Amino acid sequence: MRAVYAKWRGALRSAWADFVWAAWLGWQIDSNWTDPWLFAVYSIIKPVSSSLILVVMFLVAGRLRDAAGLAYIFAGNAFFIYVSQVLLGVSWTVYVDREEYRTLKYVYLGASRIITYLLGRAFANFGIATMSVAVLMAFGRLVLRMPLRVHDGRWLYGLVVLMLGIAAAAALGLGLAGIMLVTANHGSIISESLAGVLYLLAGVVFPIDVLPSWLQKISLWVPFTYWTEGLRRVLVGTSISQSMARFSDTAILAHLAVQTAAAVVLGLLVYAVSERVMRSRGLIDMLTEH
Amino acid sequence: MPESLDFAIRTVDLKRSYAKVPGHGDVVWALAGVDLAVYPGEVFGVLGPNGAGKTTLIKILSTLLLPTAGRAEVAGYDVVREAFAVRRIINMVSGGEYSGYGILSVRENLWMFSQLYGLTYSEARRRIDRLLAVVDLTSEQHKKVNKLSTGMRQKMNFARGFINYPRVLFLDEPTLGLDVTVSRRLRAFVREWVAEDTTRTVLLTTHYMQEADELCDRVAIIDRGHVLVCDRPAALKEKYHAATLEDVFIGLVGRSLDSGPEEEGAAS
Amino acid sequence: MTDGSMPGVAAGRMTSPGRLAAWWRLIEPNLRAANARAYVRIVGANRELSWLVWDVFLPFLGTAAYVFIYRAINAPPAFTGFVILGGAMTGYWLNTLWSMASQFYWERHTGNLEMFFVAPVSVMSILLGMAVGGMFQTTIRSALTVVLGIVLFHVHFEVYSAAGLLLSFIVTMVALYGLGMMMSSLYLLYGREAWHMSNLLQEPIYLLSGFYFPVRALGPWLAALAGGIPLTFGLDAMRQFLFGPAAMGWLGPWWEVAILGGESAIFLWGARWALDYMARLARQEGRLTLRWQ
Numbered sequence: 001m002r003a004v005y006a007k008w009r010g011a012l013r014s015a016w017a018d019f020v021w022a023a024w025l026g027w028q029i030d031s032n033w034t035d036p037w038l039f040a041v042y043s044i045i046k047p048v049s050s051s052l053i054l055v056v057m058f059l060v061a062g063r064l065r066d067a068a069g070l071a072y073i074f075a076g077n078a079f080f081i082y083v084s085q086v087l088l089g090v091s092w093t094v095y096v097d098r099e100e101y102r103t104l105k106y107v108y109l110g111a112s113r114i115i116t117y118l119l120g121r122a123f124a125n126f127g128i129a130t131m132s133v134a135v136l137m138a139f140g141r142l143v144l145r146m147p148l149r150v151h152d153g154r155w156l157y158g159l160v161v162l163m164l165g166i167a168a169a170a171a172l173g174l175g176l177a178g179i180m181l182v183t184a185n186h187g188s189i190i191s192e193s194l195a196g197v198l199y200l201l202a203g204v205v206f207p208i209d210v211l212p213s214w215l216q217k218i219s220l221w222v223p224f225t226y227w228t229e230g231l232r233r234v235l236v237g238t239s240i241s242q243s244m245a246r247f248s249d250t251a252i253l254a255h256l257a258v259q260t261a262a263a264v265v266l267g268l269l270v271y272a273v274s275e276r277v278m279r280s281r282g283l284i285d286m287l288t289e290h
Numbered sequence: 291m292p293e294s295l296d297f298a299i300r301t302v303d304l305k306r307s308y309a310k311v312p313g314h315g316d317v318v319w320a321l322a323g324v325d326l327a328v329y330p331g332e333v334f335g336v337l338g339p340n341g342a343g344k345t346t347l348i349k350i351l352s353t354l355l356l357p358t359a360g361r362a363e364v365a366g367y368d369v370v371r372e373a374f375a376v377r378r379i380i381n382m383v384s385g386g387e388y389s390g391y392g393i394l395s396v397r398e399n400l401w402m403f404s405q406l407y408g409l410t411y412s413e414a415r416r417r418i419d420r421l422l423a424v425v426d427l428t429s430e431q432h433k434k435v436n437k438l439s440t441g442m443r444q445k446m447n448f449a450r451g452f453i454n455y456p457r458v459l460f461l462d463e464p465t466l467g468l469d470v471t472v473s474r475r476l477r478a479f480v481r482e483w484v485a486e487d488t489t490r491t492v493l494l495t496t497h498y499m500q501e502a503d504e505l506c507d508r509v510a511i512i513d514r515g516h517v518l519v520c521d522r523p524a525a526l527k528e529k530y531h532a533a534t535l536e537d538v539f540i541g542l543v544g545r546s547l548d549s550g551p552e553e554e555g556a557a558s
Numbered sequence: 559m560t561d562g563s564m565p566g567v568a569a570g571r572m573t574s575p576g577r578l579a580a581w582w583r584l585i586e587p588n589l590r591a592a593n594a595r596a597y598v599r600i601v602g603a604n605r606e607l608s609w610l611v612w613d614v615f616l617p618f619l620g621t622a623a624y625v626f627i628y629r630a631i632n633a634p635p636a637f638t639g640f641v642i643l644g645g646a647m648t649g650y651w652l653n654t655l656w657s658m659a660s661q662f663y664w665e666r667h668t669g670n671l672e673m674f675f676v677a678p679v680s681v682m683s684i685l686l687g688m689a690v691g692g693m694f695q696t697t698i699r700s701a702l703t704v705v706l707g708i709v710l711f712h713v714h715f716e717v718y719s720a721a722g723l724l725l726s727f728i729v730t731m732v733a734l735y736g737l738g739m740m741m742s743s744l745y746l747l748y749g750r751e752a753w754h755m756s757n758l759l760q761e762p763i764y765l766l767s768g769f770y771f772p773v774r775a776l777g778p779w780l781a782a783l784a785g786g787i788p789l790t791f792g793l794d795a796m797r798q799f800l801f802g803p804a805a806m807g808w809l810g811p812w813w814e815v816a817i818l819g820g821e822s823a824i825f826l827w828g829a830r831w832a833l834d835y836m837a838r839l840a841r842q843e844g845r846l847t848l849r850w851q
Contacts, residue, residue: 042758049761053770054627060771060806061633069631100667184393184606189652193612196620205623206630286436287392287668288606308844349844352676356841378678389669393602405594406677408587434605450673 015116022120026089029096030124040131047081047132048139054205055144068238071146075235076204076228078136079162083169083224084195085129089122090173091191094180098285105284115271118177119170126166137235151237157249158234161256165227168260171267178267178274182281184288198224207241216243223259226252297363298458298491299328299351304360305515306346320346322515323360328508330457331488333480335506335523336495337535343515344495345384348460351493352382364458380458383451385466388443392436396427396446399435400453407454414453421449424479426472441468448476452483461494465501477505499535511539518542588683595684599657599691613649614699618706621645624770625711636804637771639715640797642707644769646700647796650693650734651763651789655756657692658685658738662745663753671746672846681833685742689735715800722811723799729818730792736825737788743832746840763787772797772806781808788825791818 031039054073058064097104107117140146150158176191183190199205201215202224208216219225229244230252239245247255278284304324307317320343328334336344349355350362353373361368367375390399397418404414422428425445435443448464461480465473484490496502502509503523510520519526519542523535532538540546603609624641665671674684707713717723744752766784767773773781773794784790795814797805809817840846 042754045758046761049765053761053765056765056771056775057624057627057633058631060775061628061631061637063631063633066631073627073630100664183608189617190612193616193620196623197616200619200623200626206626210626210630288436354672354675354841354846355844356838374678377676380676382672382676384669387669389673391598391602391668391670393605394598398597398601402594402598403673403677405590406587406674406679408590408679 015113018113018116019120022117023123026121026124043128044132044135047136051077051136067146068236069240071140071148071236072232072240073205074140074146075148075232078133078140079228079231080199080204081132082129082166083198085125086122086166086169087173087176087195088188088191089125090118090170091176091180092188093118093121094177095185099185099287102285108284115174118174122170122173147237148235150234154234158231161227161230161253164256164260165224168223168263171264175267175270178271181274181278182283198222201225202228203241204228209241209243223256223263226256226259230256297327298330298332298365299326299493300363301326302361304350304362305358306350306355307358319515324512324515324517326510326517326520328491328493330491331484332507333484333492333494333505335502335509336493336512337497337499337502337509337539338512339497342512344512345462348382348462348495352380352460353377379456380460381451381454381456382460383448383462383464385444385463388447389450390435390446393434395432395434396438397431399446400450403450404453409454417453421452425449441472444468445472457489458491458493461492463496464494465498477501480505503535509535511542513543588679591679592683592687592690595687596691599688600694603695609695613695614702618645618703621703634804636801638711639713639801640772641770642704642711642713643796643800644793646703647789647793648769649696649699650731653692653696654734654738655759658688658735659741660745660753660756661688662742663749675846681837682739682830685739689738693731716802717800718802719799722815723796726792726795726799726811726815726818729815729822730788733788733818733821733825736822736829739829740825740832743829743836746836747845766790768793774806774808785817788818788821
């Protein structure tokens, strides 16, 4: 028993070391092209812009006074940055390491825990997302006067929901990384496209009630639908979605947990199958730029 | 227009420095005043250890890099002021590298590069057929480049360098990483190609002494950006009572070619 | 290239047919180079048909999200058309940023950039080839976005002036790809810094150029600032030619076409100047062949 414990402890310690190393590398690659101040500004301009698009859309449609409606989509949009950043961070490493730095094969040779490596490389993106979300929340509350705060002191609930969604994004990112192992370099388009699909299906910027009924059914199989709903209930205090109103807070959490577990299985499976295809076809160092 | 075509390549007190650390004043001299004269019809070798300045010299002559001081001409054209004219008559092969697009076939890649020199389709086809045969890639010509082995990609890169039948060709370690048989075949082709038309010139950098001995009419040995000596391989061996060019180098600088310079700059 | 003039042509010693022949000798290799570079992109895309999924169908779903926002807040039907038009034009902006401007970043990594510079053609012809090849791919994406918008969201385009629409589209493309060429010069000198600049120019430009709403909503100063990006006037003019008064246009559409014409000239001239200037700097600093920046 003690031997098993020691073995697990050793493995975890080693995985942690890999993760920290990969996170350091990811941070260097992402941020060392400029000074930290400029990097911080750069990191928040994009998400602030995408949120302002929504505000202007409300403005041109004459609905800017609908503070609750605006807060509903603003919060969903802000927190979705986690999904797009983590998806991108975990998966895009494959292209960058394979075709730009040409180190992917050495990573495979050196690190038996490639998955830990990919997750570590995404940690910088997680940090950027956290910074962006914080700025957006402050902007929404202080500048746009939206009712954004943790309602009824439900910090723990909000935190659990948040972490589950990030885990689901990381798992799907791994699946995507697997697909990238066997496909040509399309830049960040693949992860952005998948993020776009999830953005639509999860009703990030609208209640899913406005989707056609067949799409609503698919939405209920997407973990981020429950994720955004749970976060909104905590941050806006209410939901304007009739379809989601039938779920209690506990049901939201339960659905999210089960679907996150499913995403983890799916992500690992897709990665494993893709990796096998990559090895059988000898694609680890292919160059596909055109 | 060139005033004189006596020289295929001529450099006068050619210098190039790089900042040791970008933004700081300290510099390292990759070329510290190089004087060379290469004549049409010659295969001219530039020998030296890593960091000696060979690649810097080729980059300047092929218009990719500006010199810090001094003058360089290719076929009478100044490489700084008349870069475009130089580009019409040169090509370059860097060993160990392979340009091109992985998603295209070998033949398509060669055709793509031939179009940078304005070759008609029929002329491009004729030259590609010939060059594919030279590098023994005829049977692989329709294979996508990302499916080729490293050696095959390098052979394609070698063929690419000849696609415009350049008057002056720069070969920077062209056989790096290739096996002995292939290297010998490529060397034979270089000789044959220059013999075909005596206005053609090849400037070759290598640190394979055997290659230089076999291929070059004359060689210049450079170290730390200086030309130490320049003559026919046989004359150098005779002058320094050496059996090989390697021994000549050791006799001149007191260390072997493999040891590299004491301080490597950004020269190569 | 400034040093690419034909000896004798500038001196005016030739007869007209001789001069024409000399110019043709100068232009022909450039056209061939452009054709060859376009071939790479078109053939490359067709060999990896996975781009149809990632580059066409999935981005459409992203665009659809904006349609549903307007539906959720009961905006007028024309607004759905704005989103579809914006979604269709998004591809061209992404193409300019990633497949034109930043392409030199990848070309340097693959060793092709130095081959382009060693060749006796203007680097603008290489960029022209990239633009034409990229436009082929993007036009398929855009056309499918419009078709799907019409079929799925019942977008109704009135087309107030077909000629105006076509002209505004063409002149937008010329200005846009001219801007892309100009931006590509940055990549001769910089690596990741320029890459991040392209990355930064996505969402902020969707906002400032009014991809999903009439740009007039931003107020005259911001809209004027955004006018430096050709898509601002391009989208506004196209919206006006397609939706008439419902487009809530900013300036008159023909004025916007005229401004785009001016921008085209400025950007193309600027691209030529910037490419020459940056290439010289890059040669000075030895950055044309510097990788992993």
